[in-house]
Amino acid sequence: MKSWTSFLAAAAVATALSLPAFAARTDLVIGIPLEPPHLDPTAGAAAAIDEVLYANVFEGLTRIGPSGEVLPALAESWDISEDGTVYTFRLRSGVKFHDGSDFDAEDVKFSLDRARAEDSVNAQKILFEAIDSVEAVDPATVKITLKHPQGAFLYNMGWGDAVIVAPESADTNKEKPIGTGPFRFESWAKGASIRLAKADSYWGEPAYLDKVEFRIVPDAAAAVPALLSGDVQAFPFFQPDGVAQIEGDSRFKIEVGATEGETLLTMNNKKEPFDKLQVRQAISYALDRQAIIDGASAGLGTPIGSHQSPASKAYVDLTGTYPHDVARAKELLKEAGLENGFKTSIKLPPPSYARLGGEIIASQLREVGIEAEIVPVEWAQWLDQVFTRKDYDLTIVSHTEPNDIDIYSRKDYYFNYDNPAFDKVIAELNLTSDEARRNELLGQAQKILADDAVVGFLYELPKVGVWDAKLEGFWKDAPIQANDVTKVRWTD
Amino acid sequence: MTAYLAKRLAIAAITLALASVVVFAMLEIVPGDPARVMLGMNASETQVAQLRQQMGLDGGPVQRYLHWAGNLLSLDFGRSYTYSVPVIDLVTERLAVSLPLALIALALSTAIAIPVGLYAASRRGKTGDVISMGAAQLGVAVPNFWFALLLVYLFAVWLRWLPAGGFPGWGAGIWPALKALLLPALALALPQAAILARVTRSALVDVLSEDYIRTARAKGMPWRRVLWGHALRNALIPVVTIMGLQFAFLLAGTIIIENVFYLPGLGRLIFQAITQRDLIVVESVVMLLVATVIAVNLIVDLSYALVDPRLRSRA
Numbered sequence: 001m002k003s004w005t006s007f008l009a010a011a012a013v014a015t016a017l018s019l020p021a022f023a024a025r026t027d028l029v030i031g032i033p034l035e036p037p038h039l040d041p042t043a044g045a046a047a048a049i050d051e052v053l054y055a056n057v058f059e060g061l062t063r064i065g066p067s068g069e070v071l072p073a074l075a076e077s078w079d080i081s082e083d084g085t086v087y088t089f090r091l092r093s094g095v096k097f098h099d100g101s102d103f104d105a106e107d108v109k110f111s112l113d114r115a116r117a118e119d120s121v122n123a124q125k126i127l128f129e130a131i132d133s134v135e136a137v138d139p140a141t142v143k144i145t146l147k148h149p150q151g152a153f154l155y156n157m158g159w160g161d162a163v164i165v166a167p168e169s170a171d172t173n174k175e176k177p178i179g180t181g182p183f184r185f186e187s188w189a190k191g192a193s194i195r196l197a198k199a200d201s202y203w204g205e206p207a208y209l210d211k212v213e214f215r216i217v218p219d220a221a222a223a224v225p226a227l228l229s230g231d232v233q234a235f236p237f238f239q240p241d242g243v244a245q246i247e248g249d250s251r252f253k254i255e256v257g258a259t260e261g262e263t264l265l266t267m268n269n270k271k272e273p274f275d276k277l278q279v280r281q282a283i284s285y286a287l288d289r290q291a292i293i294d295g296a297s298a299g300l301g302t303p304i305g306s307h308q309s310p311a312s313k314a315y316v317d318l319t320g321t322y323p324h325d326v327a328r329a330k331e332l333l334k335e336a337g338l339e340n341g342f343k344t345s346i347k348l349p350p351p352s353y354a355r356l357g358g359e360i361i362a363s364q365l366r367e368v369g370i371e372a373e374i375v376p377v378e379w380a381q382w383l384d385q386v387f388t389r390k391d392y393d394l395t396i397v398s399h400t401e402p403n404d405i406d407i408y409s410r411k412d413y414y415f416n417y418d419n420p421a422f423d424k425v426i427a428e429l430n431l432t433s434d435e436a437r438r439n440e441l442l443g444q445a446q447k448i449l450a451d452d453a454v455v456g457f458l459y460e461l462p463k464v465g466v467w468d469a470k471l472e473g474f475w476k477d478a479p480i481q482a483n484d485v486t487k488v489r490w491t492d
Numbered sequence: 493m494t495a496y497l498a499k500r501l502a503i504a505a506i507t508l509a510l511a512s513v514v515v516f517a518m519l520e521i522v523p524g525d526p527a528r529v530m531l532g533m534n535a536s537e538t539q540v541a542q543l544r545q546q547m548g549l550d551g552g553p554v555q556r557y558l559h560w561a562g563n564l565l566s567l568d569f570g571r572s573y574t575y576s577v578p579v580i581d582l583v584t585e586r587l588a589v590s591l592p593l594a595l596i597a598l599a600l601s602t603a604i605a606i607p608v609g610l611y612a613a614s615r616r617g618k619t620g621d622v623i624s625m626g627a628a629q630l631g632v633a634v635p636n637f638w639f640a641l642l643l644v645y646l647f648a649v650w651l652r653w654l655p656a657g658g659f660p661g662w663g664a665g666i667w668p669a670l671k672a673l674l675l676p677a678l679a680l681a682l683p684q685a686a687i688l689a690r691v692t693r694s695a696l697v698d699v700l701s702e703d704y705i706r707t708a709r710a711k712g713m714p715w716r717r718v719l720w721g722h723a724l725r726n727a728l729i730p731v732v733t734i735m736g737l738q739f740a741f742l743l744a745g746t747i748i749i750e751n752v753f754y755l756p757g758l759g760r761l762i763f764q765a766i767t768q769r770d771l772i773v774v775e776s777v778v779m780l781l782v783a784t785v786i787a788v789n790l791i792v793d794l795s796y797a798l799v800d801p802r803l804r805s806r807a
Contacts, residue, residue, distance in 0.1 A: 035764065037530065037574035037575065037768060038574065038575060038576065044530050044531070044532075045530065045531050045532020045533070045534065045535070046530075046532070119542055120539070121530075121531065121539060121542060121543045121546065123530070123531045123532050123534060123535050124534050124535075125535065125536070125539060126534055126535075126536075174576055175576070175577065189585075189659075189661055189756065190575065190582065190585055190756060191585075191586065191755075191756025191757070191760055191761060191764075192658060192659050192661070192754070192755075192756040193658070215658055215754070216754060216756075217657070217658075217754045218751050218754060218760070219751040219752055219754065221637075221641060221752065222641075222644075222656070222657055222751065222752050222753070222754055225641070225644045225645060225648060225649050225656045225657075226656045226657060226658075226754075228649045228656075229644075229648040229649045229652065229655070229656040230652075231648070231655050231656045231657065231658060378524070378766075378767060379529065379767060380523070380524030380525070380526075380528075380529050380767065380768070380769045381523050381524055383524065383525070383528045383529060383533075384523045384524045384525055384528065385523060387528075387533060388525070388528060388537075399533075401533075401534065
């Protein structure tokens with residue numbers, strides 16, 4: 001009899017303990033393909049760093065929202081002087097770093113001065129170039145004076161590379177990141193996973209999830225069984241060719257959105273015969289963009305005709321400039337004195353869009369008489385040979401930085417493109433804050449690039465997100481490469 | 493025996509020294525700059541030069557080689573450029589996965605291969621031999637990543653007995669950690685077992701045709717005792733050699749299986765370090781592996797001496 005009562009008691013306890021299981025789950029495992037080299041967003045270009053930490057652990061004065069809009073973050077509000085050179089930020093009060101120390105204007109001054117210092121190794125130091133001085137007026141006010149007005153300044157301050165760090169932890173953030181965000185860093189098992197936990201001291205609306213684990217799943221073939229077995233519940237950046245295996249399974253949701261990644265067939269504009277406009281135009285006519293998208297990206301992705309995301313307000317549709325036209329391409333090659341075609345090479349970095357896309361493009365070029373030898377290269381090799389030494393004819397790469405049309409005006413950039421008319425438009429754009437005027441200038445810039453056929457504009461890289469159908473709050477688009485999980489929650 | 497040992501050790505030391513020169517020189521030729529990889533496409537040349545200096549990459553190659561090799565002698569393996577932690581810490585973390593994985597795989601493969609090899613050799617030419625060696629042939633031919641995915645779909649997706657991949661760490665408990673290593677160990681073990689079974693069989697077949705086996709049989713010794721006591725022991729030398737090679741492979745050559753099961757093993761550490769041009773990690777880990785392979789070979793050589801008394805006196 002006694003044993004029966006204790007059994008019943010145990011059963012009652014067990015039932016009581018299992019009750020919270022009916023409340024929504026608060027843990028999540030997210031799969032990411034690449035491991036960040038370290039955890040300091042202000043000291044490296046690897047997108048994987050932001051994919052774990054941006055908005056979750058670290059915050060800046062402003063932040064970029066799900067549609068690419070600039071939102072207030074650690075700065076509650078701001079004033080801009082009449083001439084556009086002085087920005088006065090009012091900071092939020094009651095903000096604490098995860099180590100318990102207070103956030104104030106001195107931290108902002110420290111972070112921005114560190115990022116633009118002589119010996120700074122901030123991968124996007126270029127974002128801070130316009131800053132002349134940073135002044136902590138009082139603990140809740142920061143005044144930033146620019147050398148000249150800069151249209152994109154508030155946007156720039158929302159990048160992961162511009163997040164605010166504390167002087168005490170700046171040097172150790174690579175291993176043990178300490179920020180002000182809704183999640184604090186918990187642990188990093190190198191090669192396996194990074195764990196975050198809800199930060200109780202967070203100043204804003206708390207996150208729904210208590211525990212988030214970013215698990216490194218490098219192999220696309222392993223991602224599908226990881227989802228199916230329930231080990232990993234979300235892949236916000238999923239390989240497009242895995243979609244077919246998940247499609248039709250009601251347990252999962254697939255969302256295809258836009259990125260800021262313009263995928264380009266880059267041509268060395270100073271090297272023969274790509275220095276001839278007709279040759280570049282001929283190549284642009286030779287490209288069948290839809291066939292490339294079908295073969296290299298499982299049919300997902302939007303064709304582009306210039307360097308701007310179709311999701312952007314400033315986008316001008318220029319895909320009609322060089323429709324797929326083999327006869328026209330041959331004609332142009334003849335005009336350029338190359339009626340018998342020519343031999344060239346195409347260097348392909350590791351991502352599948354480049355390796356698969358390269359093979360398709362090589363066969364499309366063959367149709368107009370251009371023999372392109374395929375040369376696969378590693379990423380480090382690509383950076384060394386193509387990007388730094390400009391030792392290449394053709395290459396394929398996706399430029400994933402947001403709003404980066406200005407790269408065509410950079411001196412000595414690997415495109416080897418030089419057009420004073422384009423530079424003039426970009427110079428004015430840099431100084432303009434008025435949105436309508438900015439969009440107008442961006443339109444002009446896109447038009448010039450298309451007319452000059454600087455590169456073969458292929459398609460905008462898609463963002464394919466796959467997650468458990470009971471999850472909501474993930475970003476559909478990727479205006480920046482980040483996995484903001486602050487609004488993610490289980491709905492069951 | 494002492495002279496034998498001394499000779500072996502001297503050869504090992506010279507091999508290590510030569511390997512260090514080759515490894516360093518090879519990575520010196522590989523194009524790519526770790527600082528540029530770190531800073532990406534938006535950083536200026538001056539900034540990249542700045543970081544290169546901070547990483548200690550600005551000296552000449554000879555100077556850097558001497559510095560590195562000198563540190564190795566005092567067992568200082570340097571600091572990773574990308575992770576900025578000591579290389580030895582990275583290696584120990586990864587060994588906590590790779591070493592047990594290699595040992596389990598080797599144990600599984602031996603446990604499968606030796607009995608299969610014995611069985612096939614003792615039924616030479618009969619149906620049992622043909623079937624088991626046919627299966628072994630298949631095991632050698634099937635790519636292990638494909639087999640790995642098959643195991644994942646069966647045991648993780650369909651039956652849900654084991655995780656599809658990942659490693660929770662030994663801190664999560666022995667059982668969860670072992671569970672995570674079971675499928676990858678099996679995927680690694682089967683092709684190795686197939687090879688080992690074939691080697692065991694052919695070595696046994698050779699031995700079984702020796703005169704002393706016939707003598708033993710003629711004296712009326714039971715077949716079982718002939719097989720286990722005389723034949724197997726004499727057939728072990730090629731088997732142990734293959735096992736030594738397999739262990740070295742299982743320790744670091746398992747990058748594909750580590751990728752399929754997303755395990756943080758040594759193979760992936762090297763692969764990741766190469767792609768990020770974290771040269772110091774590549775150099776030091778490769779040297780550690782060279783040292784391990786040399787040590788395993790040394791042990792294999794010494795175990796010959798144990799298995800075969802004639803080798804003891806000859807040296």
